[in-house]
Amino acid sequence: MTNNIRVERAIKNITQAELAELIGVSRQTINTIESNRYVPSTILALKIARVFNKPVEEIFKLEKED
Amino acid sequence: MTNNIRVERAIKNITQAELAELIGVSRQTINTIESNRYVPSTILALKIARVFNKPVEEIFKLEKED
DNA sequence: CAAAAATGTAAAACATACTTTACATTTGGT
DNA sequence: ACCAAATGTAAAGTATGTTTTACATTTTTG
Numbered sequence: 001m002t003n004n005i006r007v008e009r010a011i012k013n014i015t016q017a018e019l020a021e022l023i024g025v026s027r028q029t030i031n032t033i034e035s036n037r038y039v040p041s042t043i044l045a046l047k048i049a050r051v052f053n054k055p056v057e058e059i060f061k062l063e064k065e066d
Numbered sequence: 067m068t069n070n071i072r073v074e075r076a077i078k079n080i081t082q083a084e085l086a087e088l089i090g091v092s093r094q095t096i097n098t099i100e101s102n103r104y105v106p107s108t109i110l111a112l113k114i115a116r117v118f119n120k121p122v123e124e125i126f127k128l129e130k131e132d
Numbered sequence: 133c134a135a136a137a138a139t140g141t142a143a144a145a146c147a148t149a150c151t152t153t154a155c156a157t158t159t160g161g162t
Numbered sequence: 163a164c165c166a167a168a169t170g171t172a173a174a175g176t177a178t179g180t181t182t183t184a185c186a187t188t189t190t191t192g
Contacts, residue, residue, distance in 0.1 A: 042111040046128050050075050056122035066109050
């Protein structure tokens, strides 16, 4: 799975730490998701999508190997 | 978080076991998600939503306590 | 009603998410 | 070039997701 969080953050001009605080997780959690080091829970995905006002599918995309 | 999987299954008329096979997880995984006993990963949510041709947000909904 | 199919649930084992702390590296502004 | 802010990364610990096996209960169908 891949994601567009970095791009969406750039559009909204917020840092990883700010996004983390908006969602209620640690900055490292955002960082590792953004770096594709792990797959977040659906709750986190919904919250992230909500911050960016976009559907989950526009931010997180399945890949062939998923 | 709550979900509509049971309703969507009913619309499509498929069993838990069939949904599980379509997605590539065990039947118990579907059963426990459906019973709100745990929150699936974003990969699973995307796959489930894809099976039902609906956005993730229509199948999984955040609650106040999330 | 009886048999079969579907669903609920539970325990153990394993895999993965998430936090915290800490530090190194990179980027941006002056 | 310097300083501050932002980002990358890593290790240890905790929490939670997922599988497998197994069995009980409920629902469906003949």
